[in-house]
Amino acid sequence: MKISPSILSADFTRLGEQCRTALDAGADMIHFDVMDGHFVENISFGLPVLRSLRNGLGSAVLDVHLMITHPLKYAPAFLDAGADLLTFHVETEDDIDAVLDVIHAAGRGAGLSVSPNTPAEAVFPWLDRLALVLVMGVEPGQGGQSFDPRALDKLRALRAECARRGIHPDLSVDGGVKLGSTAPQCAQAGATLLVAGSAVFCAPDIARAVREFRQL
Ligand code: DX5
Numbered sequence: 566m567k568i569s570p571s572i573l574s575a576d577f578t579r580l581g582e583q584c585r586t587a588l589d590a591g592a593d594m595i596h597f598d599v600m601d602g603h604f605v606e607n608i609s610f611g612l613p614v615l616r617s618l619r620n621g622l623g624s625a626v627l628d629v630h631l632m633i634t635h636p637l638k639y640a641p642a643f644l645d646a647g648a649d650l651l652t653f654h655v656e657t658e659d660d661i662d663a664v665l666d667v668i669h670a671a672g673r674g675a676g677l678s679v680s681p682n683t684p685a686e687a688v689f690p691w692l693d694r695l696a697l698v699l700v701m702g703v704e705p706g707q708g709g710q711s712f713d714p715r716a717l718d719k720l721r722a723l724r725a726e727c728a729r730r731g732i733h734p735d736l737s738v739d740g741g742v743k744l745g746s747t748a749p750q751c752a753q754a755g756a757t758l759l760v761a762g763s764a765v766f767c768a769p770d771i772a773r774a775v776r777e778f779r780q781l
């Protein structure tokens with residue numbers, strides 16, 4: 566199982582150090598949540614922070630999740646700042662193919678995310694163009710919420726459709742993913758990549774939490 570710890574729950578006074586701890590313990594990438602106060606209520610962090618992590622974390626894979634109204638406008642800047650994987654929401658009103666074109670032209674991997682009230686089938690028209698599908702286990706906008714089990718049905722539907730097409734994008738799940746409860750359920754439903762914020766960065770021992778996720 567691959568794990569992408571979400572820094573939304575990190576201690577920002579020690580951000581680089583905590584990312585390094587997670588990566589050294591085996592985290593496959595670092596999940597970077599961008600919120601614009603418009604697509605979602607909250608505002609998180611953005612380009613200067615991403616640039617710092619790009620410079621400070623060597624070749625670590627940066628998995629950027631845009632919860633913003635205008636991914637087409639901002640994708641070039643996030644790619645330039647160092648996103649390796651760039652995910653945006655299928656609920657966007659921007660032209661999805663145009664955003665995917667921008668990401669692919671930069672040679673990076675593209676992801677589409679589905680919010681809890683959106684069916685998995687919404688991403689099917691673009692499935693062949695995606696490096697990952699990000700199924701939200703919570704309403705996007707904040708960490709530490711509880712998991713919506715409809716995400717499990719979506720993972721199963723995506724797994725079946727990918728098998729039918731013979732394609733293998735990562736099936737990622739984000740929000741409410743916890744060791745000992747929802748994480749194993751997600752694994753069983755077909756998730757190949759778990760995003761976990763509070764379960765990693767609020768754990769008493771970050772490295773140990775990462776190792777336990779990877780053992781799933
Ligand atoms: C929510 C973010 C998540 C968040 C998950 O909008 O996309 O990445 O950090 O937090 P937890 O794992 O605490 O639910």
Ligand code: ZN
Binds near residue numbers: 596630
């Ligand atoms: Zn996220």
